[in-house]
Amino acid sequence: MPTLRQLRYLTALADERHFGRAAAACHVTQPALSMQIRDLEAELNLVLVERGRTGASLTDEGVALAERARALIAGVRDLEDFARERRGAHSRRLSLGVIPSVAPYLLPTILPVLQAAIPDLELKVRETQTAQLLTELAAGELDAVIAALPLAGEGIEAAPLFDDPFLLASPAAAPLAAEDPRSLPSERLLLLEEGHCLREQALGVCAISDLSTFGATSLTTLLQLVAHGQGVTLLPQMAARDIADPRIALARFPEPQPKRTIAMAWRAASARKKQLKDIAGRIRTAVAHDD
Template identity: 40%
Template structure:
C-alpha cells in the first residue's frame, strides 16, 4: 500500500466515478481501476461496490477513509515542515575562522558573499582550530577557514590561498642565520 494508493482511494470515494477520479488524479481510468483492484487484493476486501452506473463505498472502506485522509494530511504537514526548514537553511550560512585569520579575511569574504546573496544571513564564529573542527563535525557550522593540515576523514577541504609566515628574531638569536625554520 502506498500514499498514491490512498490518494486514489480518496478520489474514487469522493467522485464515486472512476473516470472523474482518474482525471482528478491525472492518470488514465484503467490505471486507476487497476491500482484500486490491487489495493483491494492487498487488503483482502472490497472497498467499493460496483454496478453498471453506480459506485458505492463499502462499510470497511467507510472506516478506512478517515484514516487515509489523516495519513495524507500528515504527509502534507511533513512536507511543509521540510520545505520550511529547507528554505530557512538555504538562507543561512554559519562560517567560522580562527582568530588570527578572522579579522583579516572575513570582512572581505562577507562583503563578496553579500554582493551575490544579499538576503543571506551570515553567522560568524571566531574560535580556535580544534573548536571549529568540533563545530563542523557537530554540524553547527557550515564551513570554516582553517590552517592546514586538517586531518579528519569526515571533513573535506579546499585550499583557498597560501600565506607565508615570517619569523622575526633579534640579530644575535641562534635562529637568525637560518634561511628556513622548521
C-alpha cells in the first residue's frame, strides 16, 4: 500500500521536476527520495516518472496520481488539525499565501493581528500568483490565502476583507484625467505580466479583451515606467499610500469607482475553519481602522 511519505515525495517531484530540488524541499537526500518513488511505482505497477539528464517529468499516470495525492495529503492535514482542535491544542503554525500585489502593502497591517489571534505564532508566508496559491491551498500546503475575488476552486470558502479601488497613475509631466477607464489609450496602458490577476482585472475595467503590451513583474517596475513617461497604469489604492515620487500623478476615478475585492479563503473541510473565520474578521477590522 502506498505510504503518505511516498505521496508527499511524488507531489514534491511534480512541483520541482527535479529529484535534487524535490529532495531538498522534503529535507531528505536525493537517493532516499528516488528510492521511495521507485517503491511507489513498484507497488502500483505503474511508471510515474520519466527520468532524464536535465530533470524529471511525470507521466500521465504520474500527473493523475499526484493530483489525487494532493487531495489525500490535504485530508490528512485536516484530520491532524481536527484532532488538535478537539484536544483544545490549537495549532501555532499558519501557512498563509498572499498575491504579490497585496502582500507588501497588507502584511504590515495584519501581522500584529495574526500574532494576537495565534499565540506563539509560527508563520509561513508564500507570495505568488493566485492560481498557484489555490493549488497549494487545495493540496493542504497552505492553510489560507489572501487574494482578489473571484476565487475559483472546488471546496473553497472565501470571506471578503475589503474593497480596494483603482487609481490612475500617469506621468506628472503629462497627466491624464481619471474619467471613464474604458477611454484610456490602450497603446499607453502598462500592465503586469500574464498570470497576475491584477492584469486581468485591469483589462476588464478598461474593457480590453486582448492587449499585446509590456508585462512587468511588479508594481514597482510599472511605476518606474510611468515616472519616465512610458505610459499609464491602474494602481490599487493600497499600493499608492507610500508613493512620494513627484514624477507620478495619481487621480481617483468618479463613482462608481473601479475596484477589486480582496478576500481570505480556506478549504471548506478545514478543521480550522472557525479560527480562520475569526482571523478574517480581525483583518477586516484592522484594515477598516487603518484607512
